[in-house]
Amino acid sequence: MLRAVFDSVGAGMLVIDSHGRITASNPYAQQIVGRSREQLLGADVHDLLHRDADGNEVSRRGCPVLGVFDSGRPAEGSEEFYLGGDGSLVPIIWAATPLQHGEGPESVVIVFHNFKKHRDASEQTAAHLATLEELTAQLSMVAEVSVLLISSPQTGEVLDKLVRLLVPDLGDWAVIDLLPEGNTEKEMRRVAVHSPGDHGTAESLKGPLPPLSRTSRAALARAVYSSRPVLVDAGTQAGAPDDPLALAHRQLFEHLGEGCAVVVPMYTRRGIFGALTVARTGRRAAYTDAEVLVLSDIARRAALVIKNNWLFEQQRDMAETLQRQLLTPLPQVDHLRFAARYEPAKQTSEVGGDWYDAFLLADGVTCMVIGDVVGHDLQAAAHMAEVRNMLRALAWDRQEPPSTIMRRLDEVMTNTSDAPMATAVFARLDGPDGGPWHLHWVNAGHPPPLLVTAEGRARYLPGGHGPLLGTNAALHLGLEWPDAREELPARSTVLFYTDGLVESRGQHLDTGLEQLRHHAADLVGLDLEELLDGLLARMGPSGDDVALLALRLPAAGQGADHGTAPPQHAHSPATTDRGAPGSRVEGTPVRDTSDPA
Structure with a gap:
């Protein structure tokens, strides 16, 4: 009867002696680890099966199953992996109970299940939660930006606050270059620069930029004329052309920090109004597609506000002129x-x-x-x-x-x-x-x-x-x-x-x-x-x-x-x-x- 129970229970079961050798195994245990009864019996359970998440051997001192012999108390866990007969790793959930005879345990019974499906589900749930958290953070950022953009009719003040809001969540520094009245024939100006702890350098980088040219391969010109984001990495910077606009954009990396960046155009259906550059310095991860989409959305919202402010100022000037004449x-x-x-x-x-x-x-x-x-x-x-x-x-x-x-x-x-x-x-x-x-x-x-x-x-x-x-x-x-x-x-x-x-x-x-x-x-x-x-x-x-x-x-x-x-x-x-x-x-x-x- 005991043998029938041992063989038929719906879980893997191993019995090990005080030296950690396997003295008994049931068919479920053999199925889970992909090994025969002959391969298991007499083998050291720790040396044969116990591995970490990367497949590396684990120190015997850190083995919680062997620790049951020392503590004399049951233990359980769900973070361990067994090495399968085909070399694959099997995540397990387990419980170990000492079998005492006299003063100390002579054997330990290990009951375990293949935890892969549960672990995969858990990891998938965690991934979903992480994605939701990231999405929530992005939506919160966009909402905060939207509130900021309507907080003042002064375009310069709003854009200066915008680059400060984007750092450090979306980058280590941020810059906005503006086209007067959305006209690419006019001189572009750098109106907002923010890099924490370096106010003097940021201010010195503001001012007029070299003329735009449709033949320029500078990232800034490509973003403006294509109305599409342009990703910039170390390789792109090294191979940047030597035209004046590219050199002016290169100064940002030299003064504010090298790294990866994205240049997103600020445009509406009625025209282009400038570009937003956000960069990460050092070895921070490059921008993902999702982050580029968020920055593009922020840039479009800023462009709408700029356009509305300009239209409003034109109407205001007309009304003020009319009133002054009257x-x-x-x-x-x-x-x-x-x-x-x-x-x-x-x-x-x-x-x-x-x-x-x-x-x-x-x-x-x-x-x-x-x-x-x-x-x-x-x-x-x-x-x-x-x-x-x-x-x-x-x-x-x-x-x-x-x-x-x-x-x-x-x-x-x-x-x-x-x-x-x-x-x-x-x-x-x-x-x-x-x-x-x-x-x-x-x-x-x-x-x-x-x-x-x-x-x-x-x-x-x-x-x-x-x-x-x-x-x-x-x-x-x-x-x-x-x-x-x-x-x-x-x-x-x-x-x-x-x-x-x-x-x-x-x-x-x-x-x-x-x-x-x-x-x-x-x-x-x-x-x-x-x-x-x-x-x-x-x-x-x-x-x-x-x-x-x-x-x-x-x-x-x-x-x-x-x-x-x-x-x-x-x-x-x-x-x-x-x-x-x-x-x-x-x-x-x-x-x-x-x-x-």
Whole structure:
């Protein structure tokens, strides 16, 4: 019965004595190791069968089966290999149990299975897991790159961050060479270089590159003209041509480190924008097909962002040019002082519908306007021009209160224009040349004007509020714009502004208004130009366009027939670049009414 069990059990079984010699084996054991009973009996189990994963003999001291004789305790494992009769290695999973008779074990029974199928499955699972981990890491890299690429509209800043992100995960150094406006006829420039711990060398490698040539065999030229990745290894570098572009690319390896590299083109369907070079130094493994695909995808994403940024900058420049042309010179009226500023948004790099205006009406009255049309693009700038010109036409020869002008403008916008909603303040300055002066205004949903006396007392003028332009007639609300009047002290300053000066995502509107009131009161003793510069510097607007229009009144009686003329400014508004970002726009008196002649 015991022999039948020994021979029939579904596992290989060997019995060894205290010297490690095989004293018994069953048919399953003989089948697994591919040896006959005669070959096994009397043989040393360790010398005959035990091998490492490479087929080498293992030290007897490291044999866990023989160690059972010393410990007297069972042992098991799955990392051992037996040498088959045909010379192949058989991975086994085993258990060894001592057979004790007296004080110590006289024999050990080894039960084992062929572990190849399980080991293959395990290795395959591990390989799959490793592949998934690698894929996850690559997807994470691509996702991180995608977030980075949309983090800023500044192309140079984005590309500099991109090469830093690629090192060291995908290489030991990285470089981006850019073609201006995607034109291969223009001079290529190296705009981004990153090599950890060598900032000075990286910076020195930036700058213009030799001209591209379709006949060049340089890796950079081949990648640009073929729109395909080019692999570079030690052999390729040694056989590189001696044309200027190849030598310029060779400098990267000489200064940043020799090794293997891949040059991937940065292109879209609309053209080529440059190339990304990523390299590994020393003996690091060459780039795999999967890594080249990842780098190619990153390069294409970068090219899309570059193209969009360039298109956006072109549109922005067009809108800014349009807006600059529409911000006309301020009037020169007796002893009144005017100054204005316009600054496009800095963070979003967008031009919006903000505008200011000041002009003389047919009856000689000075009027002032500040407004903001909804939107931030070229269309918003065009709508701003449309609304501005409609307001000028409606106000020019009508001796009507501002509320009537505002109601007519709302009706005209609704019925003859596709301009969207807008906010605005329209004001008239009434009074004789020497004063007293009154501000007569109406407000269509715009931040209130700020009045600052010469002594530094500042307060907002909250009256005259009505609905936004483009809503009342369109929605048949039946609302009105009430007229407001305020006597203006001599030498006082009235400030009109758009909401970009006082609003931001990080603070409440009331906080911005209070800051503006405080700073204006503190700076009112300055010249009007310096006042506006100081306000912009202290308020630090960045999230939206900003338009500013300031009026300063003369001293009481100044400008009347018996008054004295104020000092003349050194420059005329006709020679000022009006409406450029941060530019000064000033109206200065050119008529001295103190001399009847």
